[in-house]
Amino acid sequence: MNTPFHGLLATTLLGRNAGPAVGWAAFAGGIAPDVPAAIFYGWYCLLGGHTGIEIWEEKYIGNGWDLVSDLTHSIVLAGLLVSIAAWRRWWPVAAFAGGAVLHGLLDMVTHAEHAHRHLLPLTEWRLITPFSYWNRAQGAAFLLAAEGVALTICAVVCWRRYRHPAPRAGIVILLLWAVYWVASGRAFFQT
Numbered sequence: 001m002n003t004p005f006h007g008l009l010a011t012t013l014l015g016r017n018a019g020p021a022v023g024w025a026a027f028a029g030g031i032a033p034d035v036p037a038a039i040f041y042g043w044y045c046l047l048g049g050h051t052g053i054e055i056w057e058e059k060y061i062g063n064g065w066d067l068v069s070d071l072t073h074s075i076v077l078a079g080l081l082v083s084i085a086a087w088r089r090w091w092p093v094a095a096f097a098g099g100a101v102l103h104g105l106l107d108m109v110t111h112a113e114h115a116h117r118h119l120l121p122l123t124e125w126r127l128i129t130p131f132s133y134w135n136r137a138q139g140a141a142f143l144l145a146a147e148g149v150a151l152t153i154c155a156v157v158c159w160r161r162y163r164h165p166a167p168r169a170g171i172v173i174l175l176l177w178a179v180y181w182v183a184s185g186r187a188f189f190q191t
Ligand SMILES: [Zn+2]
Pocket: 033, 034, 073, 103, 107
């Protein structure tokens, strides 16, 4: 799914009845699992000379990047952090880790054969579903439409909840990014 959507969904679900610190922490936790992959992709785009599919299938798999990304997507590790933070009553930390758990759960059912190892370091097991967020042959158009509806609902809820200019500016930027993402064809990568 589109990374910023994970952030807004986490803020919507976990920032309810809490201050802005918890809302921002949930947003950061929602996008954090994708940060290693974004750095990796940005690096190879800067180097140039590689197509998107080469970058993901030849450079990403088996070069350590997939392990780092699987660890940041680990529901076990993020869940552990939620437990510790809730026990210590560190609510922004709990929201951050909770955002990462939500991200991991959503990715779990939308990555088809490119699924992360969701339960590292306990097991290498991955759930292979028939649904891919980027491959049209695996329901990506339907998932994108559902994501668009959910994104709009989250944006309305957060717009009403946060009246400060900073979060509202963030919501506008995020919606513009989503429109660019779809209009540029990046939502479906090479398909
Ligand atoms: Zn992800």
